[in-house]
Amino acid sequence: MTASWTTLVDARTLAAALKRDDLAILDCRFSLAAPEAGPAAYAASHLPGALYAHLDRDLSDHRKQSGGRHPWPDATDFDARLGDWGITASHQVVAYDDGDGAFAARLWFLLRALGHERAAVLDGGWKHWTDLGLPTQTGVREVTRVARTERFDESRLLDAPQVQAHLARGGMLVDARGRERFRGEAEPIDRVAGHVPGAVNRPYADNLVDGRFKPREQLAREFRELLAAHAPGDVVAMCGSGVTACHHLLAMEHAGLPGAKLFTGSWSGWIEDPARPVAAGS
Known part of the structure; x- marks a missing residue:
């Protein structure tokens, strides 16, 4: 039976599963001081098959005039973004960032609030992955857009x-x-x-x-x-x-x-x- 990860996943465990058809990896590296540093880091190198999730553009809704510095997005908009990434309700999603997991955890909880149980954060993130010498790549994989209609709890x-x-x-x-x-x-x-x-x-x-x-x-x-x-x-x-x-x-x-x-x-x-x-x- 295919393993499911619902909170954390170890780097070596993920590395052994990179060829899984149901795996979707999202790079959440971000800097509050330099918002485009994350996309630049992704472009330079990322986990094999990963797509990029931007805290401001993808995981927040700055069109809202209230709700704090990173307003929670509407379910319709977040569903559409997940659909753009080709992520269905049956995908195993893994998020990672530069190490402490805070930005990746934001994505994790967005998914959890949608009822998506098969979502996890890469423990140790990018730093631990590269310290272990695990594979990286450049370039963006092609995805097939899907329709989604989930709602937040x-x-x-x-x-x-x-x-x-x-x-x-x-x-x-x-x-x-x-x-x-x-x-x-x-x-x-x-x-x-x-x-x-x-x-x-x-x-x-x-x-x-x-x-x-x-x-x-x-x-x-x-x-x-x-x-x-x-x-x-x-x-x-x-x-x-x-x-x-x-x-x-x-x-x-x-x-x-x-x-x-x-x-x-x-x-x-x-x-x-x-x-x-x-x-x-x-």
């Missing part, structure tokens, strides 16, 4: 008012940004520093060791300690713009704690309304 996607209601009910909000940004001591991107009152902080980098995800047993212990009495389904993850928060959703599902939700606009969406409260410190 809206129950896993929360906006700012829904997050406020979630917190009022005693739900848990986990902020994946670095500790200095959470405490309001530094804010290199957004116009307001601080965090959503009631949120707790776990930087997404805490999911990693040496550029790869920690063992699932260790992640399970750490997240259970963080969640305390909360069930995974009572957790909402956020970050600066709804990207690195997906790293927590991936890590939790890999640890056997599925069902957490995403604050799609995250901090940049929260501060769109100056009337919303802002907290500082830990």
